[in-house]
Amino acid sequence: MSDRDLENRFQGLPTTVREKIDAVIDDAKIALKLRVAELLADKEEMAEHAVTSAGRVGAKSGEVSELTAIMPLKPGGAEKLRKFFGLVGGNLAGAGQVGTLHNMRFVFLDDDTKLLFATAYDGEWDPYIDDFATKIPEFMDYLFGNVEGWPGIQSPDVKDFIVQYQLPAEAWFVAHPTLTVAGANRLKRLDRTVQNFLTELN
């Protein structure tokens, strides 16, 4: 499609959308301006992926929230953690029992002096902190005990401690915003049942 065709399509979109585009990304190519404008004009798509706040810090899309934190490590902390991650081959399979974690990653920054912890999870992050404190305190304290100043998972200050290092995402996209980990497990069970049914039927 020629730039002229693209421009024509762009001009066909609502004035309010075009004005916003021109105000912010006037320097972009018309192909990009058109893509963004069409997206902004699609109210249904925008509403499905609307970004809200996940409690105190962090973004949330539907049921799925993000948590990004950069925390200072104690001297030798990275080495200790690296050994632990090496032991399990970087595989944190046991985390599945938490039931709200879509994913999480640990990255060392700045010559092993800082830890980047990033995760996508269901709901708000703090309702279950108390459960971690009584169900898996050893695990939480072993991982995060390498962070400078970690107050301990059972400390009343632990929520404030995490919030203090949390960096809110400026943009957040989730493919299936309403699909929780528990919901995905349910769909997998359903699918298995349907597949078995089809196999037996034929």
Next chain:
Amino acid sequence: MDLFRRLTKQPTLELDDIQAAVLRARPEPYFGTHAILEITDAAAGRELLRRLAPRITSAARWDEPVPAWTVVAISYPGLEALGVSEESLASFPANFRAGMAARAERLRDTGPNAPHHWEFPFGTGRAHLAVSVYAESKEAWQEAVDGYQRELAQVAGVDLLSHQDFGATGFNVFGYRDGFTQPAVEGSGAETMPGDGRPIKPGEFVLGYPSETGRPLPMPSPSVLGRNGTYVVFRKYHSHVAAFNRFLHGNADTAEERELLAAKLVGRWRSGAPLALSPDRDDPALGEDPRRQNHFKYAEDPRGLRTPLGSHIRRMNPRDSKLEILSDLRIRRLIRRSTSYGDAVPDSEVRDDGSSRGLDFIALSARAIDTVEFLQSEWVNSGNFAGLDKEKDPLISNQDKGAYFTVPGTPPRRVQGIQSFNTLLGGEYLFMPSLSAIAWLSQEPTA
């Protein structure tokens, strides 16, 4: 019904310093009043506490019936109004300091339950002091209420904002036996009932003792203020019994079918008999037997064929159900001192008579505020924890348009048209101090 657990062991809690409501069971029938007061003058507030102190009953010999007992609890603005020091005030948890109205989003108190719809004085910041009287007879109730009112009349600078009477026979306005499932508190001296499991650590219910973490939970300072105290969550609901009856009539043809559907929503028959033990019909003898009414688990019913996964009691106390999310049920238990007000409505009545009736949900524990916020967002207004997606608690949630309830079975039955059967009229987060803390609070603070 035999209400009181017997005191069979030596208590290790300081019962004579803990308020009676923590361990004393609601009698049957019961009568009482919840009064809410505003302190407009700090010295007057302290004077009232001094005068009320001798009337506040302790938990000592909580197993022996007494005619009436008086309970006092204080909100965060109440502590401020009493002139408590900045340092002490700052030692209280953030959600208690913010107050229930400010936590509406977290509590899912939106739409008709939102604070701007609440009755006075809830959520105004003026509900400072809650005085409750529980009694086993009309006479004892009146005498205890007169007693507190005489003290109040002697003090200028503390005003009565609301006075709500309550009373029932042990059945709520929907016609269900209620209030009989309570956690076993280690150190209370209470006998263990079948179905209790291991008693829960005392620090979960009273500040200053080891909790399920192995250590005491954080408590306000100084220690005389915090120790032997606990938190209270008070939520006043209006009950739409006629709407509940209409729902049953609209979805079941015979009285037997209606009662079964009603039991599926709750997880118990109206008598209290659990579906887990009596899945096909009510068994009133079972319902009133304290040694049997809680003697059940859910592990053998993973699909909820007896007790639906989404039923009220299975949500509020999932026992050994397999949950989708890592959860520690032992830190989610509450001591419940809820009270009913207004007349019960017969199950044949489908027209709303416009009368005021409902339930004052009253929950006590050392983490009551965290727990109720957790319950509201995770177990009441969501079904995710039980693999039920967006399905909500059939009795106390804030239902969306098009809500339904699933009765598991072959095939499962999806019952449409379920609505909010209870609307929140307001509530407060309160701190229930020990008797020595009340004495401490009634003294002029030292700078």
